[in-house]
Structure formats: C-alpha cells, structure tokens
Amino acid sequence: MEKLIITAAISGAEVTKNQNPNVPYTIEEIAREAESAYKAGASVIHLHVREDDGTPTQSIDRFKECIEAIKNRCPDVIIQPSTGGAVGMSNEERLQPIELIPEMATLDCGTCNFGGDEVFVNTENTIIEFAQKMKELGIKPECEVFDKGMIDTAIRQNKKGNILSPMHFNIVMGVNGGISASPRDLTFMVESLPQGSTFTVSGMGRHQMSMAAVSIIMGGHVRVGFEDNLYLEKGVLAKSNGELVQKAVRIAKDLGRPIATPNEAREILNIPL
C-alpha cells in the first residue's frame, strides 16, 4: 500500500490555551509544536499563525517568521499555510501567506456554517481567485471539502483549468454544518473524487482517530492535530501535537501502512522535489 502522509494541523485559528494550554501562539511555541509533530512522523505541517496573545492573523510577516523558525528545526518538512484564516477575514488578508510561495496551501472549496452564528464564506469567485493565484505561483492546492458539493466545485474548477490535475483533497468531517464523520459518508466522498486524486481526512474532535483509521484502511492519508482535536483520548488532553501524530503512527503500523517521509510525500502529491 502507498505510504501514509500524516499532516499535522498544529495551531488552527479557533482553539485556545483555555481549552488546552499546549495550543501554540508564539513563534517559539509554533516551532516547538511543528518539531514535535515532525519528529513523530508528520511530513506536512498545516499552518495557521497567531499574535502572541492568541489572536489569529494572516500577516505575511508573522507567517515568514514562523516558517523560518519551523524550517530551522524541520528542514525538509512540507509547510502548508492556511488561506482559510479565521471566519470573517477578508480575501486579501487570507491570501497573504501565498506570497511566500510555499509548496502547498489550502484552497477552501465552498461556504459552510461553522456553528452558532459563524459562517465560513467562500464564494465561487473567491475560490476561482484563490485557485488562479496558486496556479500562477506554482503552489499545490489542498482542496478543503466540508461537503460533497465542494468536491463538485473543485472538479468544475479543474475542468476550467484553474486547479491542475492530479488534485489533492482534504475531506473535513464533523464540522457543525459540514458532512458527518462516519465511514458511510467518507466512502461516499471518496467515491466522488476524480480518478487519480489523492485525499487526506480530518475528523473533528473525538472523530479524529477513528476517521484516520478508516482513511488508512481506504488508502487515504490523515490529518491530526490541535486545530481539529485537543484530546489524546476521552478526558485526557494531548500534551503536544507530537502525541497525536504518534497515535496516528501507531494505528498505521498496526494496520500495516508505512509512514511517508517529506520527500516521499512530495512524490505522492506530485510536488517537485
């Protein structure tokens, strides 16, 4: 079976130190968490950055500093900045980190309720604008899909030439407003992907490891980390992102799936070495 790419979503924009004191805010903390995930077996770091007080920001300067700090500790890791940022940010704000020409970045493929009164807005024109900019800059988009219609949107943009083949998807499951985290729904999503695509799965909260296990069995990849889940197991907060990656590695080993290095991940994702 193809080697397993583990993405660590180390920081997110929504989780706080009140929920888990190990959520990173400062540059030093972000670098520490990236290193813990990398040493445990993550080949991709999905990156959001914060001000020192925890406020989410898409500041290019903050991204630059964080990326440099991560690269000092994990020289070959793939860094995948978020262009989703936090709910309510403008497109201009959100797009800033792509000017640093990272190897990958997220491309959110639709609008989604995000619990309470929050709506994560991605109009069709936004998706086209973000996709075209990433294509121009040679950045591999990870299509974030929170529901089946978002896969169809990505396929439409692929047919229009705005997203190149082979496409890579992150199937996000269990957001309040998105598709549920269940094996049945994951099967439906995976069967809806174009031939030749790769995919990873992000299960929210308590679904993180169970959906990771299903994805590993299906030949998909996995995303774990504080952005989506703060607990190692019921009632036990994770001490680091590394602990969550270690757990995914254990599951993969038990299921007979070897772990990809960053360069092996580049090959699988069609990113130039």
Ligand code: KMH
């Ligand atoms: N924080 C969410 C509003 C992404 O990184 O592209 C958006 C998000 C998706 O996390």
Ligand code: ZN
């Ligand atoms: Zn994110």
